[in-house]
Amino acid sequence: MQLSGLRYGSRLLQLVEFPVAEFLDGSATNQEIQQFLEKHKKLVVKPAFYGGVGKKGKAGLVRIVSTLQEALQAKRELFFAQHTYGNKTVTANGVTMEAFVPSDLEVYFSISSSTVRRGPVFTITPWGGVDIEALPPEKKAVIEIDPFTGINAFEITNALTDTGCPEAFISALTQHLPKLWDLYDGYGLTTIELNPIRVMRKGNHILPVACDVKASFDQDNPAWKRIGLPDDLFQTETTPFEADINELRTYQGQSDVLEMNPKGTIMPFMFGGGANSAGTEALGESAIFSSDFGGNPPYEKMYEISRIVFEHWYQQADMLLLIGGKANNTDIYVTFKGVFDALRDHVAKAGWKPLYVVIGRGGPNLVKGMFYAKDILDRLRMPYKVFGFDTSMILTLEYAKKIDQWWGAEGAAAYRRQMDKQARV
C-alpha cells in the first residue's frame, strides 16, 4: 500500500502540521488556475498516480509553467500520462498543479525500516531533489532512531552539519523534521520520503515546504485507517479476485493471494511462504495467481477461499494444483476437504469441464486428505496425480507444468471428446 504526490500526501503531512506546497488538482477551473498563477507566479504540474510512483522528474513528467496556456497544455499532456519505471508501467489519473516554491536549498528526508541497523533510520541530505542513491556517502547521513524516543532535534542538527548544510537553514529544519516521526510511528507507515523539501524564505522566517511525498503503509497495522484517506485509494492496487479473497483476511494469514497472470492456466493453491516463493517461481507464467494458504486454515475459510478461486478462474483454468512441503501444523484433511467440497459444489453449479488436478503435499492427516480428494475427483471424473512429501516439491511443480502444457494443447480436448462419446452411449 503506497501513495505518492501531494494530492493525498498533503493529508498525511497536515496531520503533523508539516508545511506543504499549496496545490490545485485536475478539477480546478481556468479561473482558479489563473488566480493561483497570479499568486505564485509559477506552477509545477505533475501527473497524479495511484500507488508509490517515483522518477517522474527523470521521465520528463514534471513541467514548470508560468502562464495559463502553458498550464492547460501541461494538464492536457500529463492527465493520462503513461510512466514506466523499473518494469512497471502506470497511467496517470489526473494532475496536481503545485505552487512553485522558490528556495535556496532542497533537502531529501526519509524514514524507513533498516534491516542493516535492525530498526528505523532516517536519511537526510541538504543536496536533495536528486536520486539519493546517486549521492556520495559524505553528502548524506543515515541515522538510527530509538523507537521509544523518536527523532531528536540534535540528531537532525548533527546530520545536517555533517553533510554540509548551510547553517542558516538548520534551525528551521530541526524544528519541523522530527514531527515526521510522529506521523511515521503513529499512522502505520513503513516508509515516508519527502523529496524535495524546498526551504523558502518567508519574510524573516525560513520555512521548509514539502513539494513531493512518497509513503508506504504497513498492511498489518490498521493505524493508517485513522488518516481518513479515501476507501478506494488502495483498492486500485488489488484486482477484483484479490479484493474478494482479501475479505477473508485475518491476523492468521491463510489467505494471501497475488494475481500474477490472468491469462494463465494453473490455479495454484500454495501452502506456506516457502511454497509461495519457490512455487510461483517454478510455475512462471502458467500460474494465474500466487498464494499462501498455509497456517492451518479452518474448513470454513478454506472452502470460502476455494469457492472464490473457482468462481474467478474455474472456467479459464486447465489445472488445479495443490502444492506445499511437509506441513507442520496445517491439517491436510481439513484443507483438502475445504478445497474439494468447494470444487464439487462449483462443478454442480457451473458444469463439468476437463480440469487436471496435481497435488504435492505432506503433513498431518495426509492420507485421509489425499483420499478425500481422490474420492471426489473420481466422482467428478477429473484426472489427477497425487505425490507425497517423499517427492521433491519442485519436481512436482515441474511435472505439473508439463502436464498442464500437454493438457492445454491436446489432452483436455481429447478427454472432453471421450466424455461426450461416453455420455452419448
Next chain:
Amino acid sequence: MRQLKTRPFPYYVGLHSLEELVTKENRVCVMNILGSESRKVTPVSHEYSGGNVVAGVQYGRRGVLETKLGNIPVYRSIREVMDAGIAFDMGVVYIPPTGVLKAVSELVTHNEALKRIVIVTEKVPARDSRNIRALCQEAGVDVIGANCLGMANAWDRVRIGGSLGGDHPEETLVKGSIAIHSNSGNFTTTMAEYLRTAGFGISTVVSSGKDVYIHFALPEFLYAAQNDPRTKAVVIYVEPGGYYEKMALDWIKDRTFGFTKPIIACVTGRWKKNITRACGHAGALSGSGDDAESKERWFDAYFGVGEFDPKARIVSKRGVRVSSIQYIPDAVRAVYEKIDEAPDFPSTGDLSLKLWLGDNFVKVPAALDLPLVTPPAPYDQQVVEVNKQVGAHYLRQNMSRKSGASRMNRETQVSELHGKSVLELSQCTMEENLFFALGKVMPEKTDVPTLNLILNLFMKIDERRMELIDVARANGCTPNAYLASQIALVGDKDLLAKSRNHAKFIIDLIREFGLDERTKTFPPELDAFVASKLLGSEPSRRTDISELLFKEVRKSRKGCVALRVCQHIIDLAGKRGLEIRDTYEFLLATIAVCVLWNPMLEKRISRQMVEDSVAYFYLMARIVAYSVVDRANNPHWKKLVDQKLSNLNASFTENAFKVLFGRLPEGCDLMEFQTLMGLTVTNGPGTLSVMGAKESVSARNDISMAFVGFLANTGRAHGGNGFEAIEFLVEKFRETGLTDPGDPNHGLDLKAMANRAAREYGAYKQRVRETEESVVKPLPCVNHPVFKGNAINVDPREQYVAAQFKELGVYNAFWEFYHHLVQELYDEGVTRNVFCVNVDAVLAVITLKLVWKDLQAGRVTARQVQDLVFTLFLFGRSIGIAAEIADHRDRGTDMDCRTPESELTYVL
C-alpha cells in the same frame, strides 16, 4: 541510542554456540497457551522435549493444558506464574498480533532470568516489531520470529515454539550434523525431511520468520554455528528483502567473526521484485538492492562458484548456492565429499517423482506416465485403511445451537435446507424433498419411482394400531401427541436394525474388495466371503412385498456398483441354491444404498446416514399413515395401509394427500399441497421443533425417538396462526355462498368484504383502546417484524409463491381477499401503512381452499380442520427434521444440548 552489545556484534546476542540456543535444561512458559494453535502444538513440543513447558498464560483464565506427560498449569498472567515460584528462561508467544508487543513486555518486565522469546504469531505490525527489538536488546533477550515456527535441537530432542517437524517431530528431526536457518517455517521441516532421506541429520534448526525485521538473523546464526561442535555444515533458505545475508557474508570476509564451515544456500523469489505488496512473507518484498538476484550474487561471490548443477556437482569448500530446495541433498553430499566428511547415516531414498495416487480416466503421454508406488511406512498402511472409508466425515462438536442442515438466510429472511430455500423446495414433491433432506441433492429422475415404492410400502400398517390413536383422540390429544405415541413404539425394531447392518455389509464389501463402476467381474474371494457371511440354507421369510422388491432390484438398470454387487449376490444365492439371510431387509438396504450411493461418494453425506436411511424412509411413511383424520370415511387410506400391493407406484405426495383429505386430488390440488409441504420444511435450526429433535439425538436416542422429540416439541402454537387465519376467513366467507374458492368468477365483491372487515377491525381496536381492557389482538397473517416500515410492504416469500401461482393460472379467493384487506386497513386509517400479507397467510388460504368444499358440505368439522392444519405442518416439518437428525448424529456429541450451569438463572 545506547544499547547492550556483545562482541563481535554491534548489538546484543545471547549465545556463543548453537548448542546453547535450545537445550534440555531450558524451561518454557507459553503465552496464550490455550489458544487454538497452541492447544494443539504445545503438548507435542512438551512431550517431544521430555516435559519442558512449565507454565502457560491465558489472560483472565486459570486452568491446565493436558499432555501425556501431565498437566501444564495455566495462569492468568506472567506475574502469577512468577508468584507461583515457577522458574523459566524461554517465552513462547502465541498471542494475536495486536497483543504481541504487550506480551513481550510482560515477559521481559516480570522475569529477569528470561533468555529468549519465540514469537510464533503472524502479521505483527512492523511498528511493534521494532519496539520489541528495542525492548529486548535493552533487556538482553534474544528474539526468534515473529511469524516463525521456533527452533529445535535434534540431538537432545527439544523443540521450543511452533510446530517444527509437525505432529511427529522425531520422524523428521533426526540427529545429525546440519544446522538449518530458514525464512520459511514449512521449508525448515521440508528441508530436514529431504536431508534425512539423503542420509543427513540435524543439529539445530531455526525457523527465522520472514517479517521485515528478523531478530535472530543469519550473522548471529552463522557465528553460533561456527562454535557448535555438532554442526559440520549449514543449510539456509533465503527469500528477497533485507540485507541480513550480506551483513553475515561481509562480516565473515572482513573477519568480524571467523567462519569456516560450508554453507548450502537456497535463494528463491526472483519473481518478487515485480511486486509492490507482500504475498506470504511480509518481509519478502525487496527494494532495488536486496532482491533475489542480488542475494544470489552475494552468495556466489562468497562461494566462488556458480549455482549448483546436479550433473557437474561443482562446489567449493565454502559451499554452494542451489536454485531450489530439491537440490539441497545433492549439494550437501557434494560439499561433504569436498570437505572429506561422510553422511550421518545411510540414505533411505531420493526425491524423485513418486506417484501415490493417480486416476484411471486419462492416459498421459509416455514421458509423463508414472507408475504408482507404495508410500513409505506408516503411510502405506494408512492408504489401505483410508481407502476403505467412504462418505463425508465431520468433526464432532457441540451442535447445541448449530446446524449443518438448515439456516435462516439473514438477507432474504427465507429459511434454507442444505442451501436451497423453502421457496425452491415448495416446487418439489414430498418424496423429492425427503430425498434431498437426506442426500443433500435432488434425486435422479430414475430414482423417484423407487423412492415412492419404498415409502408407499412403509405405509402398510397394522390397522389395529389405530385403535390406540382413537383413544388418544378421544382424550383430546393433538396430532403430534398421538403420532409420537406410535413413533415411540418403533424403537430400533428388527427391520431397521437389520437393514442398517445389511447396508453396512454392502458398503464394506464394495470398499474392502476395491469395487467401483469400472469393475467388470467379481473376484471369487468376494463370492466366498458373501457365501460365508450372508447366505444360508435356512429358508428366508418370503412375502408378496419381498418378492416385489426382489423383482425391483433384479430389473433395475442403474449403473451403480452397489446395485451390481447386490444383483450379483442374488444371482450367487440362486446359483448355489442358498437363501440370503433376512432377504427383505437386504433388499431394503440395497435400494437405500443404491439411491444414496452417489451423494455418499461425492462426500455430501456420511456413511452413517446411508446406513440409517431405511429408518428415515420408514418413519416418514409411518407418520403419514397414522395421520388419517377420519379413517372411517376415508376409503383411500384403507387401500393405502392394507397389506395388498396396490397404490405402490403412485406418488407418495399424492398418497399423503389422500390420507389427509380423504379424496383424490383434483386440478391444482397436488401442486398447492406440495407448496404447503415445501414452505414448512424448515424455519431454521432455532425452532422448537428442531430443538426437540436435536436434544433427543444429544441424549443418544434412536432415530425414532428423535422424531418423538420433534413431535413432543410441537403443539397448538404451531400452525396456530394459520388456524386463526382460517377461523377468521371462515367467519368472513361462511355466509357468502362461495362454492369454489378456486374459481375467479365467484361473483363476490372481495374489496367490499375486505373494507367491511377492515372497518370492523378498526372499530374493535378503538373499543379495546377506549376500555383499556386488554391488548389489541392482531389480525392473523398480516404484517411481519422484518418486512415492515415502508409505505407498501410485501413479504417476499408470499410474493414469490403468489407469482408462481399466477403464472400457473391458479386462483384463490381467500388470498385475493387478504390482499384487499391490507389495502383497506390502510385506506380506512386502521394501519399507518400497507401491511404485508405474510407467508403464514399462504399456508392458511391454500389449506382452506383445499378443505372448503368438505367444510361447507359438513363432511369435516372445525376440530378436524384444526387437526388437519396442524398435521400439514407436521408433514412438511418432518422432512426438515430428518435432515436435522442426520446432521446432529453426524456432527454432534453426547449431551451437547445441555445448558451450562453458568447460563442458567434462578427466578424468584
